[in-house]
Amino acid sequence: DAGVTQSPTHLIKTRGQQVTLRCSPKSGHDTVSWYQQALGQGPQFIFQYYEEEERQRGNFPDRFSGHQFPNYSSELNVNALLLGDSALYLCASSLGGLGLGYTFGSGTRLTVV
Amino acid sequence: DQQVKQNSPSLSVQEGRISILNCDYTNSMFDYFLWYKKYPAEGPTFLISISSIKDKNEDGRFTVFLNKSAKHLSLHIVPSQPGDSAVYFCAARKTSGSRLTFGEGTQLTVNP
Numbered sequence: 001d002a003g004v005t006q007s008p009t010h011l012i013k014t015r016g017q018q019v020t021l022r023c024s025p026k027s028g029h030d031t032v033s034w035y036q037q038a039l040g041q042g043p044q045f046i047f048q049y050y051e052e053e054e055r056q057r058g059n060f061p062d063r064f065s066g067h068q069f070p071n072y073s074s075e076l077n078v079n080a081l082l083l084g085d086s087a088l089y090l091c092a093s094s095l096g097g098l099g100l101g102y103t104f105g106s107g108t109r110l111t112v113v
Numbered sequence: 114d115q116q117v118k119q120n121s122p123s124l125s126v127q128e129g130r131i132s133i134l135n136c137d138y139t140n141s142m143f144d145y146f147l148w149y150k151k152y153p154a155e156g157p158t159f160l161i162s163i164s165s166i167k168d169k170n171e172d173g174r175f176t177v178f179l180n181k182s183a184k185h186l187s188l189h190i191v192p193s194q195p196g197d198s199a200v201y202f203c204a205a206r207k208t209s210g211s212r213l214t215f216g217e218g219t220q221l222t223v224n225p
Contacts, residue, residue, distance in 0.1 A: 004156070033212070042117075042202050042215030043157070056212055090156055094211075102213070104149075104156030 002027060004093050004105035012111045013081050019110060021076040025093030026103045032074040033102070034066060035090040043090055049074050050096075078110075086112045116140045117205050119216035127224055132190040134219050136203030139184060143205040147213070148177060148188050151200045160201075161188070193223045 005024040013019050025032050031050045035043035045058035049068035063079045072093075078085055088109050092102040118137045126132045136146075144165045149157035163170040163177045163186065170177050176189045190197055203216040 035215075040122075040217070042119075042204075042217050043213075045212040045214070048212065058212065092156075102159065104158070106154060106156045 004091055004103050006089075006091050006105035006108050008108060009106070010109045010111075012113060015081055015083060015112055017081050018077065018079045019081060021078075021089050021091075021108045021110070023074045023076070023091030023093075023105060025072050025074070025091075029093035029095050029103065030072050031094045031096065032068060032072065033092045033094070034074070034076045035092065036060075037088040037090060037107070039087070046076070081112045083112050086110060115217075116143075117203055117214050117216040119201075119203055119219050121219050122217070123220040123222070125222045125224060126193050128195055129192045132188075132193045132197065132221055132223065134188040134190075134201050134203075134221065136186050136188075136216050137184060138186075138205055140205070140207065140214075141184075142207045143214075144208040145206040146177070146179060146186050147204045147206070148175075149202045149204060149215075150197075151202060151218070157202055190221075193221075195223045195225050197221060198223050 007022045033048040034046040037043040046060050047057045048055050052068045065077045068074045088107040090107045091105045094102050116139050147162040148160040150160050151157045161172050161175045163179050179186045200218045202218045204213040
């Protein structure tokens with residue numbers, strides 16, 4: 001039973017560029033949440049997708065956007081990258097939009113230079 | 114506004130002894146608390162949780178205590194094993210929503 005799959009695992013981008021990160025949820029899960037973990041800090045909630053709609057959003061600017069597809073997979077897009085966007089981006093899947101039973105992926109390490 | 118705080122960035126204990134990891138929170142709306150363990154290059158994995166209506170929950174070597182009046186919870190690991198060495202995150206969920214609010218994490222090192 002595959003868990004949460006994220007791609008790519010590592011990425012280096014230049015300031016001002018755009019990036020797309022991808023997530024496939026655990027089999028049977030229908031909700032995807034994205035978190036940003038900066039170095040030395042805990043994960044911070046970006047947003048959650050359920051039924052192909054953004055259901056909740058954390059305190060992140062509009063440069064951060066997302067999408068959920070009919071097969072429940074999800075993308076996180078970040079425009080106009082800043083040096084401060086360098087972080088580990090974690091995808092977590094769950095069932096029914098609840099905050100319990102989260103399964104996290106291993107993350108995408110984004111470095112902005 | 115750091116609503117969940119883990120004040121100890123690191124903790125070192127001897128194998129076989131007790132590890133106690135602490136977490137404080139400020140938001141009274143939190144109704145469910147969770148502990149996650151994270152190894153390098155892996156995502157956080159769920160360890161144990163507790164509802165705000167309880168003050169203790171046990172699962173094998175792991176016990177979580179909740180003191181609502183002090184807005185404090187702790188994770189006890191007894192006995193500690195070298196394989197427990199990881200970063201431990203405390204997280205909380207508000208009654209009205211499903212997002213998790215995480216603390217900064219504590220690096221636990223269990224020495225053989």
